[in-house]
Amino acid sequence: MNTVRLPLILVLNALGLALFFSWYLPPEHGYWFVIDSTLFHFFNHALIKSHAFLLLVAVTNNRVFDGISLLAMGSLFFCYWRKESVTGRRHRVIMGIVMLFCAVIINQLGHLIPESHVSPTLYFTDIYRVSDLLHFPTKDASKDSFPGDHGLMLLIFTGFMWRYFGKKAFGLAVIIFLIFIMPRMMIGAHWFTDIFVGSLSVVLVCLPWVLLTSISDRLIILLDCYLPKRLKTNH
Template sequence: MTTRLPLILLLNALGLAIFFSWYLPVNHGFWFPLDSGLFHFFNQELVKSRAFLWLVAITNNRAFDAISLLAMGCLMLSFWLKEDKSGRRHILIMGLVMLLTAVIINQLAQHLMPVKRASPTLYFTDIYRVSELLHIPTKDASKDSFPGDHGMMLLIFSAFMLRYFGKKAFGIALIIVVVFIFPRVMIGAHWLTDIVVGSLTAVLIGLPWCLMTPLTDRLIAIFDRYLPGNGNKIKTNS
């Protein structure tokens, strides 16, 4: 992989444009009516439909996060099973580099973005909370919801799938993103802009410098060299 500087800078500029379109206007400009309208739509549905209430409660239980990890693991496993010993090692090390990249970008975003805000369920009054309607363990609030860390991790996973496994894997990964991110918005634990502004901005600014440069390939090669069990030379993508 050679450094694709023009595209990196374009994606960085897009990320900054998205962020400042939300951050600079008074009351977040056109974003706030979208955030508010979406939250209140789903919040009213909680008391209109018992089935919807249970769906939202279950999909925001901590156990559902494990299912998201399982879905990502199954996608990677589908490629791992097709590989020889060297290829399987490559996929495992790529997963390790992906996790390391996600942790670093998430930490930088949490500390460098000049935003701290509560979730809609804590911001608005006279609203319904799933935890009060059903009294079961579920995440329906956050004191600091921006940027959405869960969404950030899933978006980074999708980008790694595109970089190392191609467009089909990327399409499947995007379905996983929607399925496992949107319940946070429906329950009110996140604003829509926590993801489409916060998470996406962090990914557009940080991730191109990892995936559109030789950085991740070099990290994979370094881990392959020093981690136990290196019997073959690892493959590299270009």
């Protein structure tokens, strides 16, 4: 059973709140806006400098690529799941269910933040949009990009990998997070701060109360009691 580590939880919460308010309180978001604007325009100008980059950005923001991100997360989970005993596999599957449940709840809590804005492609004028440069189905804009849902889900997955599979799984999950969140920023569907302030601050405030207390373990035990035993998987 996981024990409560209150000091660490409070430190992580404080970091999350400090990160959010460092962005939220300054007029026009202070230096964060400089970072956001600089990164957006760098990638936006690159769209017309390299057709290969334009194609890459378009493809990696197609809905099919979202499926590849799910496949990557599922593959990492599977690599650890298959090493378990039958009982261990059942436990890990239930952990995955708990992770999805927590992701939905935390995502809803994140959208209670009294702040929303459009993506940079809708904020700036005289910029390039991939949907105008290519006749290819891709997501290059959002009317409500803060906090980033995609980044939030990937960060929650990363946290669960650390808690239940260890540091190596955490490192691989971080790589997956970076690979699949970068296209959203490169195309201009999200600001840098949508992910590294919005999503990250929500995770730092909410997720420690799940993973650094007994909450996630207790949910797993509870579901283990009530879910059909046929959930057990084959060798």
